[in-house]
Each structure stands twice: as structure tokens, then as C-alpha cells.
Amino acid sequence: MVLDLLLIALAITLDPLPLMAFVLVVASKRGVWKGLVFILSWLACLVVVIALVLTLTGGQPPSPRAPASTAVLAVKLAIGVSFVVYGEYRRRQLVAARARGRGPEPPSLTSEADRSSVWASAGLAVLLQPWGMVAAGATTVVSADLSHSTTWLVLFAFCLLSSATLVAVELYVVLAPTQAKARLLRLRAWMKAHQQQAIVIICLVLGFWLTGKSIYQLTA
Template structure:
């Protein structure tokens, strides 16, 4: 479970779309406050998904080969196949000229509540669902499990936290550095999406199939 959560957490945190939008938020008026609202909503989503899973399982790992355990693996398998299909389809289409979404231009003027809503909307929900399907094996009677779940949530938020702290304590340097980072992300967005979709998708497929046949 721990290795799966590390892989999923890394895939979440490096996603290009929410990182680009977050950089734009930070660069606008009251950017640090809006960034904090975004992060709090983002964290709340991750915590609520994990809490919901733990509530359903009662804090005990599902019995191997039971119907609920098989269903959880089937969900991960479906998500994995979906990611592989999407990544391969995007790879075959090749790289195309990309324009930033029109709503990116309005990020400078959004409110704190809108920034929080953006933190919810930009969650990569398919990957978050894979994290939830992995957390069904959590044994909440173990301190190590608590640490693993906390580590997963923090890892999935780490890119946002680093940028928020950078903009808070080094605002001048952050304005330049994050601007360069945004340009780099936008220039490599298609490659990043393909790599993430195929890499994580294949990982989920492999882990799920192993769990189903073992």
C-alpha cells in the first residue's frame, strides 16, 4: 500500500494543469492568500476521500479475495486502463500547438472563494480515486498507517506547498522563477500528460492484476 500511495502522490503533485493555474494565482493580486485558499481546498478533498474510505472500511484492511477487496482492485484496474487509453490516444495524436484556456486570463481577478473552488475543480479526480481505492488496505490501528496516509496527502500537495512558501518568503525571486517554471510546463505539457497517464496507468494495471491473481 505504501509504495502505491507514493507513486500516486507523486503523479498528483506533478500534474501540469493545476500547477500552471496555481502559478497564475500566485502572480496576481493577493496571490499568496488565494494560493492558500486553493491549497486548503485541495487538502480538504484529499483528506475527505481518505476519511470516507476509512469510514467505509472501519479502519481495517479489506480481506484478500473478498468481494469488497476484489471490487477495489477492479476500480483501480479500470482507472489504470482508462489512463493508458487516454495517454496512448494523446501520444498518437502527436504534439499540437497549445493555447492556454481562456479562463486562465481571469485568474487575476477571482475571489478567495473562487480560488478555493478551483482547488476542488482542478483535482485530478481519477488519480485521487486510485488513491482512495488503495487506502482500502489501511490498518488504522497502526501508527505507520497514519504516517503513510499523512505522507501521501502531503506528497500530493508538495508542489503547491513549495510554490506557496517560495512566493511568501521570496516574492521577488518567486515572480521570476515561477514565471520561468510556468513557461517550461506549458512547453512540455503534452509530454507530461502522456508520460503520467501511461506510467501511472501501467503501474495501476500491473498492481491490480497482481492483486487479483495472487
């Protein structure tokens, strides 16, 4: 469970679309407060999902051969396969776009960030949450055993790592507000140019890992 959760958390924190949107949020007017609300809403989504899963399981993982355990592995397998399919689809799009001599234009969800309210940032965090990856994390949390103290540490680490890039950007804006805006906007421009490649790599790596692990556990 530990390795799976940390890998999923790493994929969440490296997802370029939420980070690109967050850069615009913190670079806008009242960006520090908007960024804080964004992070709190982001964390709230993760905590709610984990709490719902633990409520359903009672903090005790199902036995390995129980129907519930098999169903969870089947769902995780389906999520893994969907990541692989989506990653390959985006890779083909990228190859086709390069053949045409231009990169694909990703949708812009944050063009009105400067005029948005603080509370709109909370809704944006929910909208941009990579729910497919969060769902993969939820299927992994099913095997969490709350009778062990280390489980709480792993769940805390999952939430922290999933938000690490957002927290780092927020701290940078707080500690160095003068330099932060220009540098973060340059970072966003670089990320936009490499967004498609990052999505392909993250989806394929995470997808193949979840697919392979689920198949192994189902057939072992």
C-alpha cells in the same frame, strides 16, 4: 499500499495543469492569500476522500479474497486501464500536432486569475484536482489498517506529497516575493510548452503500474 500511495501522490503533485494554474493564482493580486486558500481547499479534498473511504471500511481492510476486495481491485484495474488509454490518446494527439508543425493548445482555466476572489481559488482547487488519480488513491486507501500507527504516517505522507509542489511555490512567493513572480511566470511558460509530454508520461507510467499490479493481485 505504501508504494502505490506514494506513486499516486507523486503523480498528483507533478500534474502540470494544477501547478500551472496555481502559479497564476500566486502571481496575481493578493496571490499569497489566494494560494493559501487554494492549498487548504486542495488538502481538504484529499482528506475528505480518505475520511470517506476509512469510514466505509471502518479502518480495517477487507480480506484478500472477499468480494469487496475483489471489487476494489477491479475498480483499480479499470482506473489503470483508463489512464493507459488516455495517455495513449494524448500521445497520439501530440504526435499528430507535431506532424502539423504546432503543439496542441491546452485549455486555459485561469485566464481571469488576477480578477478572481480569494474564495474563487478554493473552487479552482476543487475543479483542478486530478480526480482520476485521487480515485486511484481512494482504492488504495481501502487496504489501510488504522490499527497500525505507520498507516497514519503513510496517509499523512500521501497528503503532503500530493501537495508538495504547491506548498513549495507558496513558500517561494512568501520568502522571495520580488523575484518569485517573474520566475514563476517563466516556469509556467516552460511548463505550458512541455505540458502534453508530462501528461502522457504520468498517465502511462501510473496506468501501467496500476494495471499490472491489479492484474497480479487478482490472479495471484
